[in-house]
Amino acid sequence: xxxxxxxxxxxxxxxxxxxxxxxxxxxxxxxxxxxxxxxxxxxxxxxxxxxxxxxxxxxxxxxxxxxxxxxxxxxxxxxxxxxxxxxxxxxxxxxxxxxxxxxxxxxxxxxxxxxxxxxxxxxxxxxxxxxxxxxxxxxxxxxxxxxxxxxxxxxxxxxxxxxxxxxxxxxxxxxxxxxxxxxxxxxxxxxxxxxxxxxxxxxxxxxxxxxxxxxxxxxxx
Amino acid sequence: xxxxxxxxxxxxxxxxxxxxxxxxxxxxxxxxxxxxxxxxxxxxxxxxxxxxxxxxxxxxxxxxxxxxxxxxxxxxxxxxxxxxxxxxxxxxxxxxxxxxxxxxxxxxxxxxxxxxxxxxxxxxxxxxxxxxxxxxxxxxxxxxxxxxxxxxxxxxxxxxxxxxxxxxxxxxxxxxxxxxxxxxxxxxxxxxxxxxxxxxxxxx
Numbered sequence: 001x002x003x004x005x006x007x008x009x010x011x012x013x014x015x016x017x018x019x020x021x022x023x024x025x026x027x028x029x030x031x032x033x034x035x036x037x038x039x040x041x042x043x044x045x046x047x048x049x050x051x052x053x054x055x056x057x058x059x060x061x062x063x064x065x066x067x068x069x070x071x072x073x074x075x076x077x078x079x080x081x082x083x084x085x086x087x088x089x090x091x092x093x094x095x096x097x098x099x100x101x102x103x104x105x106x107x108x109x110x111x112x113x114x115x116x117x118x119x120x121x122x123x124x125x126x127x128x129x130x131x132x133x134x135x136x137x138x139x140x141x142x143x144x145x146x147x148x149x150x151x152x153x154x155x156x157x158x159x160x161x162x163x164x165x166x167x168x169x170x171x172x173x174x175x176x177x178x179x180x181x182x183x184x185x186x187x188x189x190x191x192x193x194x195x196x197x198x199x200x201x202x203x204x205x206x207x208x209x210x211x212x213x214x215x216x217x218x219x220x221x
Numbered sequence: 222x223x224x225x226x227x228x229x230x231x232x233x234x235x236x237x238x239x240x241x242x243x244x245x246x247x248x249x250x251x252x253x254x255x256x257x258x259x260x261x262x263x264x265x266x267x268x269x270x271x272x273x274x275x276x277x278x279x280x281x282x283x284x285x286x287x288x289x290x291x292x293x294x295x296x297x298x299x300x301x302x303x304x305x306x307x308x309x310x311x312x313x314x315x316x317x318x319x320x321x322x323x324x325x326x327x328x329x330x331x332x333x334x335x336x337x338x339x340x341x342x343x344x345x346x347x348x349x350x351x352x353x354x355x356x357x358x359x360x361x362x363x364x365x366x367x368x369x370x371x372x373x374x375x376x377x378x379x380x381x382x383x384x385x386x387x388x389x390x391x392x393x394x395x396x397x398x399x400x401x402x403x404x405x406x407x408x409x410x411x412x413x414x415x416x417x418x419x420x421x422x423x424x425x
Binding site for chain 1: 240241242243244245246247250251302303305306309313339342343344345346347348349352353356395396397398399400401402403404405406408409410412413416
């Protein structure tokens with residue numbers, strides 16, 4: 001079974017077609033909160049992908065030994081331990097970014113994306129496919145984060161990764177920063193826009209309408 | 222008393238969990254399709270946050286904070302890196318206990334909550350309540366108010382969103398925007414409204 005699993009589709013499906021953020025509404029909290037700059041978005045993406053991949057591997061290895069009744073607790077403890085390690089590493093080597101991320105690194109523990117993948121995939125599959133699936137989902141999450149982070153940093157500060165890209169108006173250039181981009185609402189608007197864009201291309205993701213309007217004949221005139 | 226009240230308002234509206242801090246959004250969006258489930262979620266959030274934040278405050282400051290073991294001759298011991306696991310344990314236990322109590326004494330409420338009570342264990346807003354409590358050095362009283370306040374803020378936001386979404390289900394939206402897309406944009410608009418509370422706090 002494991003040898004014949006199509007790794008490539010397991011890896012690439014979550015990028016756009018089955019994207020965890022835009023289709024399955026998983027892991028949105030951090031996706032929005034850490035995207036005020038590209039650097040924090042990247043750090044968060046890498047941390048989450050590492051935690052997700054390792055957690056999926058570990059849980060998949062011991063999947064036959066976890067009693068069903070306490071599996072949630074076991075999974076959370078495994079994820080929390082991994083997150084503590086990542087958090088300590090970030091604090092030690094990237095203290096500035098770690099401060100900018102504030103509590104959100106710790107919140108990877110309760111990121112529904114991590115638990116969703118371990119519950120839905122790693123519990124039933126061998127370690128290697130589980131890790132590929134987790135890595136793919138991590139990349140899908142990263143893709144959304146990087147797109148939103150790049151847009152917000154570019155238009156909020158005129159910078160990318162801290163480097164001035166658009167010349168600022170008060171320094172002789174032409175660009176006036178849109179500070180709304182750095183506030184909470186713009187993150188929601190942007191993610192809504194991303195969802196719209198994805199679903200306009202991937203029309204099978206469109207949700208059915210709750211009510212179909214009655215077909216009205218055109219008024220005769 | 223006045224201080225406590227303004228702190229409560231701060232926790233509920235200025236630092237609104239879903240709208241300004243982006244916390245608990247998964248359940249916020251998933252359970253706001255129907256108003257009944259939104260109200261249930263709001264009550265459950267308030268209860269769990271109101272219990273776990275002060276409880277975690279006691280555990281953190283009594284056992285984990287740097288210097289907490291000074292009385293036992295270990296003033297250099299710093300267990301604060303264990304906070305995450307301890308908090309999760311407390312939250313899981315609280316949710317479990319709440320579920321058992323509701324099942325025993327209020328079976329009707331328990332049935333109404335259904336599946337999303339156990340899901341609160343992995344709700345980032347609830348863990349974040351405890352993490353913020355540590356990061357901002359709240360006292361025990363402040364943590365209790367902060368827990369209840371942020372729960373109430375979450376409840377207000379989720380009920381409002383569900384009411385808007387109920388009306389919008391009759392709207393003729395572009396296909397790609399239906400469901401999740403418009404929910405994000407609505408949340409953004411509400412967030413824009415709640416941003417004015419921050420101005421109010423700054424003006425004080």
